[in-house]
Amino acid sequence: xxxxxxxxDEPSDPELISRWKAGDQRAAxxxxxxxxxxxxxxxxxxxxxxxxxxxxxxxxxxTFVRAFGSLDGFRGESSFRTWLISIERRLMLDRRRAERRxxxxxxxxxxAAATEFDALDDLLxxxxxxxxxxxxxxxxPTQREVFVLRVNEGLSYREIAQAVDTTEGAARVHYHNxxxxxxxxxxx
Amino acid sequence: xxxxxxxxxxxxxxxxxxxxxxxxxxxxxxxxxxRCEACARELALLRDVRAASPSPGVNAARIVAALPAYRRPxxxxxxxxxxxxxxxxxxxxxxxxxxxxxxxxDRIAGDTxxxxxPTPRPEELAIGENLSDLSDSDxxxxxxxxxxxEAVTSAETDVVDVPSVGQGGA
Numbered sequence: 001x002x003x004x005x006x007x008x009d010e011p012s013d014p015e016l017i018s019r020w021k022a023g024d025q026r027a028a029x030x031x032x033x034x035x036x037x038x039x040x041x042x043x044x045x046x047x048x049x050x051x052x053x054x055x056x057x058x059x060x061x062x063t064f065v066r067a068f069g070s071l072d073g074f075r076g077e078s079s080f081r082t083w084l085i086s087i088e089r090r091l092m093l094d095r096r097r098a099e100r101r102x103x104x105x106x107x108x109x110x111x112a113a114a115t116e117f118d119a120l121d122d123l124l125x126x127x128x129x130x131x132x133x134x135x136x137x138x139x140x141p142t143q144r145e146v147f148v149l150r151v152n153e154g155l156s157y158r159e160i161a162q163a164v165d166t167t168e169g170a171a172r173v174h175y176h177n178x179x180x181x182x183x184x185x186x187x188x
Numbered sequence: 189x190x191x192x193x194x195x196x197x198x199x200x201x202x203x204x205x206x207x208x209x210x211x212x213x214x215x216x217x218x219x220x221x222x223r224c225e226a227c228a229r230e231l232a233l234l235r236d237v238r239a240a241s242p243s244p245g246v247n248a249a250r251i252v253a254a255l256p257a258y259r260r261p262x263x264x265x266x267x268x269x270x271x272x273x274x275x276x277x278x279x280x281x282x283x284x285x286x287x288x289x290x291x292x293x294d295r296i297a298g299d300t301x302x303x304x305x306p307t308p309r310p311e312e313l314a315i316g317e318n319l320s321d322l323s324d325s326d327x328x329x330x331x332x333x334x335x336x337x338e339a340v341t342s343a344e345t346d347v348v349d350v351p352s353v354g355q356g357g358a
Contacts, residue, residue, distance in 0.1 A: 021258050029252045036246045044242035056244050061251045068255045129240035136237070151234050152241050154206025172199070180191075183233070 013080035017071060028068065035081050036060055038153050039088050045136070045148040047092055059095075063088040078162040082155065085163040089145075135185035139178050146171050147178035192226040201231050205238060 011019070011030070019027035039060045043051060051059070067074070067087050074083055136144060145164050149155045150171075155163065160171040192198055200217040203209040209217070221227045322330065 021260075023258070025252070028255055029248070032248045032251050032255075036248050036251060037243065040244045040246045041241060044244050053244050057246045057250075060246050061254055064251050065254055065256065068258075071258070072261050128236065132237050132240035133242075136241075147237075148241065150202045151205070151237050154202055154208045156208070176198075179230070182237070186233070 014076060017074070017080070020068075021071070031080070032064055035084055036064070038081060039063055039084060041152055042085055042088065042148060043092065045152060046141070046145055047096075059088060059091060062091055066091065079155075079159055081153070082159045082163045085149070085153075086165070089164065131186060132182075135182045138185060139181055142166070143174045143178040143181070146174040147182075150175050190226060192224050192230070194220065194224070194227075197221075197224070197227060198230065201227060201234055204231060205234055 011027075013031065013034075016027040016031050020031070040056050043056045043059050063084055067084055074080070078086075136147070139147060142164065146160055146166075149160045149163060150157075157168045157171045157175070160166075160175075161168045164171070166174075197217060197220045200209060200213060201221075204214065204217050204221065207214065221231055
């Protein structure tokens with residue numbers, strides 16, 4: 001099976017990583033181009049309500065900086081995208097913890113709020129999409145993470161388990177529970 | 189509408205969206221969906237979910253510009269990360285733990301012997317191999333000592349027992 005995001009005869013992620021280590025900056029650009037959108041989608045789908053577009057971009061950038069700074073620690077036991085998602089998830093959890101300790105007044109600046117509303121205008125353009133998003137928002141955080149990774153990114157249960165630090169069986173159960181909940185919410 | 193009872197096939201529906209499965213598995217799933225209305229509806233729902241998910245574009249060039257240059261790890265870092273060294277370290281730790289455990293067991297066993305040793309056993313009171321080894325004067329001295337021991341024991345018994353007997357008889 002090819003790496004997530006890899007098309008046709010494109011070099012695999014491990015090949016690109018080796019090239020980058022050998023000094024090929026184009027390999028880094030290829031890896032970022034292959035996975036950045038998936039990381040942005042994952043962030044927006046799971047934590048979008050509390051994040052502006054700028055926040056998401058910063059989170060994705062921090063994820064890549066962290067990943068490329070410790071690429072020697074990537075042992076290839078999971079796919080590169082799975083590894084990136086697990087890093088992004090940890091960064092987001094750290095950010096959430098820090099926000100909980102910060103006074104509430106400083107959480108949203110005027111600029112951030114305006115950007116967030118602009119993004120929401122785009123995201124809620126269609127009513128059907130809004131209903132789906134509303135249903136998604138009613139899932140538990142873990143159900144939503146698993147469902148987004150399975151449906152939006154096409155990760156296997158094994159890859160999802162590695163990304164969100166759970167078991168393959170638990171990931172399967174979360175997925176089917178989420179599917180059932182969304183059907184019920186949309187039928188209601 | 190009821191869900192399709194074929195759980196394995198329902199599990200493959202997201203793979204159909206992304207084409208991330210072996211060709212035979214994908215072909216089997218496509219054939220199934222073509223005949224199964226429940227799975228066809230579920231697949232359509234998955235497409236809707238995917239289409240409705242926010243997809244904020246990011247500036248890849250800016251991210252690439254922010255990436256650190258690759259720094260080859262130092263020789264020590266490479267050595268410390270080698271699997272062989274990790275295995276050797278693990279073996280050393282386990283061996284060290286076992287050795288310390290044995291050492292502690294020995295010391296505990298030694299302490300136990302010291303604690304139990306003072307209890308005299310009857311045979312340790314023996315004066316010689318045989319009473320015939322003793323001279324007449326030794327035997328007389330021994331008889332005296334035995335008599336004194338018996339006297340002391342008797343006196344002590346009186347001290348302990350007499351009051352209670354006396355009280356009971358009064």
